[in-house]
Amino acid sequence: MRLSRYFLPTLKEDPKEAQIVSHRLMLRAGMIQQSSAGIYSWLPLGQRVLRNIEQVVREEQDRAGALEILMPTLQPADLWRESGRYDDYGKEMLRITDRHDRQMLYGPTNEEQVTDIFRSHVNSYKNLPLNLYHIQWKFRDEVRPRFGIMRGREFLMKDAYSFDLDFDGAKIAYNNMFVAYLKTFARLGLKAIPLRAATGPIGGDLSHEFIVLADTGESEVFYHKDLLSLETPDQASYSADELQAIVDKWTGYYAAADDMHDAAACDVAADDLVTRRGIEVGHIFHFGDKYSKIMGATVAGPDGKDVTVSMGSYGIGVSRLVGGIIEASHDYDGIIWPESVAPFKAGLINLKSGDEPCDQACDEFYGKLQGAGVEVLYDDTSGRAGEKFAKMDLIGLPWQATIGPRGVKSGIVEIKNRATGEKQELSADDALQLLAGRR
């Protein structure tokens, strides 16, 4: 993509409404634009990142055996009356009346909707286990939206729902998602740690939240320092016993958020206990028959009798992750994207556009990168070198390739790694190999 043809409205100064670093950088990098409190438009650069994160989440859900569906944003109030949550949910739920005076709501979550789908079509234990997920916009009318995209009212969330015949099956489904989450966050370049969580209004017995460590996190977390050195599971699939072993290992260390932390009950030695702040990016629940019972989601068991299914739900805040990743990965100059979610893999800077040999060398290298399938943002504008570097640093592409008059003669391309700051001078061919990931 040529920058001269792109839409990247960057800012040199910090917008005053943005107090935390991810919000500031997202606005300055031209990723989002606020529409109203807690509601944002996603501009091209932001949309690319959002899509990349969504794709990683999707791939890991698919690998875990969950099936992607897509449920609507607007739901009928009647479904929520069945579960009793239409009255319970409170003002956070945005209620809407259509032209026929039917009461609708903009979904804050989809337990009722998915349970309705399940009960309409699944009748036999032979169809279990089943895990359905979707990646869809949610709306929660927060009293106080803040921190940009991190605590918005409208947000993109992956939510999966598992259906099993009994608790043992549900436990496997739960462990399966637990492990999928470890893999997902690792692929996103994040150190995420699972915490035992309060089950809250959603009810249920088993619940963990996954938090990313960042100084600007909303909650304080306490954990055993060895948690961070655990290896992320990397096999494509695991048996039920293996899943249990992984979950046991990860939950075997002390880890709690401030609401669950009890200094008296915490037996971790002071030297081993780390206190930091964290951002919740995922939350998984086993809630058994809370919805299936009241909504009549049953299947015929092996003996022909109806069994109420055991359910769990598993959320990942996809849009929140955009902010979470920035909070966890930035420096003074701007964002530092992990390669897995970067909007482009590399930036190409023409140091002296308007200079014919330089333009030619850059255009040629750009063509080669495209030919090799490298997603590259080519700054072919007439801006000054310093501004180009600053802009590239701000938007945080993993690699920066620079070609200037000096390099044109010698055929040298300077390659900078955004994360390490390390620079190397390479021939165009070697640079191409590097950016194409072939060396």
Next chain:
RNA sequence: CGGGGCGUAGCACAGCCUGGUAGUGCGCUCGCUUUGGGAGCGAGAGGUCGCAAGUUCGAAUCUUGCCGCCCCGACCA
């Protein structure tokens, strides 16, 4: 929802106290000079000063009401 703050050009702000034809920097457009880490000179474009009512000969400025946004707290799958 309690407390606090702010709405003036795309962004950051001054002007308001003490009413008199709308300013600065960055960004944007054009020209020239520049170009290896946020350039220089010159010329431009761009604002019903959040909205409404009131006071006044005259309101960005004073008064009242409303709307919007931000921050702290409470809240939070």
